[in-house]
Amino acid sequence: MAQKDSPLLYVRAVIYYIGFYLVTIVYSSMCLLIAPMMPFRARFKLITGINFFYMFWLRVCCGLKVDIQGAEKLPKDSSYVVVSNHSSEWETLFFQTMVRPQSAVLKQELLKIPFFGWALGLLKPIALDRSKRRGALKQLLKQGKERLEEDIPVLIFPQGTRVPVGKTGKFNKGGAMLAASAGVPIIPIVHDAGIFWPGKSFVKYPGTVTVKVGPVVDTHERTVDEVHEDSAGWLLEEMKRMNVA
Template identity: 30%
Template sequence: MMAFLRSTLFHLLFYPGTLLYCLAGLAVAPTGQGALRHVVHGWSNFHHWLVRHVLGIRMEWDGQIPDGPFLIAVKHQAMVETVEALRFAHTPVVVMKRELTTMPIFGWVNRRYGVIGVDREAGASALRSMMKEGQKAVAEKRPVVIFPEGTRVPFGAAPPLRPGFAGLYRVLKLPVVPVAHDSGKLWPRGYVKHAGTIRFKVGEVIEPGLPRGEVEARVHAAINALNP
């Protein structure tokens, strides 16, 4: 019952708050990119505060993500790590499903901040578009965050990596920072989230230029390091 009540309060605060932040983003966008980024990062801090103080979820880190232009490969089990990516990386460009970039207001703010929207049904054209947007991020010296398994999976699942990761790795020529976590234990699909501690583990930096099979194997092992 307590988890249900906490989850209800979280939803009642987070989604109206998100709308307010999006409207603020629209308002400040004409003044420059810096103001818009400030609003977006404020939204991620607002989400973090709700997760900690309303849902009762702490976050514990083993290792630290370095600053600079890296390809940050993150396990995807819940929404929480997608928003936290705006906190644990410095002004990142996040690879996300295209639907999140076409939503009214929210999608516009996403696009202005700088994200890479991927149409999973578009095949090779989606990969080409992702490479082009990734190169723009590198030119701006921004890290790129990707969820290399392609979609969120339950805690304990370890599907193979999607082709988009290897393509970005080859084209961007960036070192990879793999990040494992166990958010799915507390934040499963559905309405109710549970109090507790989410553990994050930053793996060893993987150098650019490795063969596809080797880099995929190393990243897959590293992002699943906290699986049972």
């Protein structure tokens, strides 16, 4: 516990955030001027180029590395739905370096964040109003299908919000419903980022985040419950193995 309370960790986090905000403001300003005139895939590459900096800067400032297992399972030339556990801010930054391009399902409020949210809004996100549950599901299915038809993978955190390490929360069926209705596979991805960057934590703890890509779950002629059981079941099992549930 002494290491976690070390003043050095706070100093490293301060340096990280100084670099994070300065680079974000400058880079996002440039993107807001240039990106709207670009086709989506080129726009995605430009805007999310900063995410590679975020990962580099975390490693330099906070000693936070990443080990990816099974990335070869991700389809190269077809659309799919990704579902993942959500315990940290880390995965919202990392996944844009791994699943490219993508349309992320997120809360509407994020698009109001100056610079960061404005640039995020150019990436065809599916921004849901969480106060309207029925409307949000319809929006997810409608816009999700549109993205998938454009061969853009859709990223969903089925827990809906960040869940602390040691808890599981509830895994919603939205991802399974979208994948089944669109006839595309669903791919579960698990990670233990919450151990090193707990939700809403200022301090980031050094170590290596493990990211594991699960088996491709086929949706052909299968029910939503079957697809959800396979994908969410695998996530829960792996979360327990990683000691994050």
